[in-house]
Amino acid sequence: MKNLKYLDIRKDKLLYRRRVPKDLAALFGKDTYYRQLRCKVAASDAEVVKAWTDAHETYELMVQLSRSQFSEELTEERLARVALQYLKFHKLSAGVLSEVQKTYKMDPWDVEPSAFKLLQERHDLQRSHAQEHSDLPFDDFDLTNPPTRRQQVAQKAWEIAVSNITKVKPKRLISECWEVYNQSRDQGAYDIETRKGRRVYASWERFRGFLGGDCLLEDVNSIHEAIDRMVEARLKDVSSASVERDWNVTSAVLNSAAKRDRLTIRFHKPQFKKTEKVDRPVFSQTDQVQILSDVVADKYSKTNGVLMLLALQAGMINSELQRLKSENVRLGRGLKVPHILVAGEVKTPDRLRTVPITVGVNWLRKAFETLDDQSGFAMGQGFHSASDSTISKRIVNAVDEYRQRDQRPYSCYSLRHAYKANAIAHNAGDRYLYIAGWKNKETAISDTYARDAMTQVEVLGGLQDVSRTINRHLLGIDYPNLAVVKNSS
Numbered sequence: 001m002k003n004l005k006y007l008d009i010r011k012d013k014l015l016y017r018r019r020v021p022k023d024l025a026a027l028f029g030k031d032t033y034y035r036q037l038r039c040k041v042a043a044s045d046a047e048v049v050k051a052w053t054d055a056h057e058t059y060e061l062m063v064q065l066s067r068s069q070f071s072e073e074l075t076e077e078r079l080a081r082v083a084l085q086y087l088k089f090h091k092l093s094a095g096v097l098s099e100v101q102k103t104y105k106m107d108p109w110d111v112e113p114s115a116f117k118l119l120q121e122r123h124d125l126q127r128s129h130a131q132e133h134s135d136l137p138f139d140d141f142d143l144t145n146p147p148t149r150r151q152q153v154a155q156k157a158w159e160i161a162v163s164n165i166t167k168v169k170p171k172r173l174i175s176e177c178w179e180v181y182n183q184s185r186d187q188g189a190y191d192i193e194t195r196k197g198r199r200v201y202a203s204w205e206r207f208r209g210f211l212g213g214d215c216l217l218e219d220v221n222s223i224h225e226a227i228d229r230m231v232e233a234r235l236k237d238v239s240s241a242s243v244e245r246d247w248n249v250t251s252a253v254l255n256s257a258a259k260r261d262r263l264t265i266r267f268h269k270p271q272f273k274k275t276e277k278v279d280r281p282v283f284s285q286t287d288q289v290q291i292l293s294d295v296v297a298d299k300y301s302k303t304n305g306v307l308m309l310l311a312l313q314a315g316m317i318n319s320e321l322q323r324l325k326s327e328n329v330r331l332g333r334g335l336k337v338p339h340i341l342v343a344g345e346v347k348t349p350d351r352l353r354t355v356p357i358t359v360g361v362n363w364l365r366k367a368f369e370t371l372d373d374q375s376g377f378a379m380g381q382g383f384h385s386a387s388d389s390t391i392s393k394r395i396v397n398a399v400d401e402y403r404q405r406d407q408r409p410y411s412c413y414s415l416r417h418a419y420k421a422n423a424i425a426h427n428a429g430d431r432y433l434y435i436a437g438w439k440n441k442e443t444a445i446s447d448t449y450a451r452d453a454m455t456q457v458e459v460l461g462g463l464q465d466v467s468r469t470i471n472r473h474l475l476g477i478d479y480p481n482l483a484v485v486k487n488s489s
Helices: 022-028 045-066 072-089 098-104 113-132 140-144 149-161 174-183 195-211 220-234 240-260 285-296 302-314 318-323 361-371 381-385 388-398 400-406 412-425 432-436 448-453 457-470
Strands: 007-010 013-019 032-036 339-342 353-356
Touching (some): 032 045, 113 140, 195 240, 285 412, 412 457
Antiparallel strands (some): 013 032, 339 353
């Protein structure tokens, strides 16, 4: 069940959640399509799959019906593919009947009665129609009685069978390019269940959203137009660096597929201005004290509170909390040094670390207990499955009063970098780098041997002292529901 694409778990509901293609957003009236599955969260896997399939097919049909038609080239390619399968079923192949047709000029149903009986039936109907309606144009039959899908397939199969081409190679569809690219990578295929894999695949899907539907890889004009639309639209919302990352993925997939098929086409980078890097604003210590007070007073949701408190006191980032396993949250009352292990998939090896918790231990303990849904993820399955942008927007909305007050773009990174500013302000030395996962080439605190020692009580105690130094302005305040780890000496 967990592997079903587009499945979103929200408390007691299962949702089919999917981004609406850009060209259909106005028609749908929204950017994201939601549909609650007709089953409970506790339903069996078979029931969930059945309900998901119903929602998925409904969405696909809506999209298909919303688009007037595919391009003629695409329609022809899909017809040819089905026709090849049709020939294979009847133990025929491309070009196999070429000589027979040239020599004997026989009708298809005379050559292969079982395969082309459909064409004979249509021929007979056409002759009958012509005799009854001699006053009408010859092509009137096709207008009033268009061929069925099966008849179209049979006709195409006949054309392929009597052609001079002995091997018909299907043309590449855009919808097939990702698989071609992913399986041909020297570094190994991306796993879209991982953070990096999801990010890369999201960039590709973003391009496909601007493309609107499927098309042939050879339809260069349509692809370039989609790329231009993507760049123009994305530059309004994100930095040029983000746009360039999307382009790098898109070009890699397209060019890899073109190379694989030995096509002479190549997709080149569009021209766009690079945006200046915006400095991230940092919360003042006065604001930090207020934010912490609001967190433990439950002004924010438990999820947002955990994000903000751990970013502020230890520089933890959203993605680390998304992947955080329940077993790695070690805030038990009997522990001398409460801490969190950052393990598994990380952005860089330096992010593998042990984070001492010195502020809000009791509140965090209760918050994690509330968020525990037995999924194995400390923040719950819903949070684990959410996109980076969704989580970032939550924090942006949470600190909106500060954004409005100062007219500055505060975000979760404003809390993470406040931690760094606090370390400098309190003269904490360079060990703060380890707690937040920042690389320091001049020290050995984040190498393999050091990481192995970071769960030792003595080492944890040293990191705890560093954390207390960094967060001293947060420790001496008596907040409700807030426990601090005080120096035992």
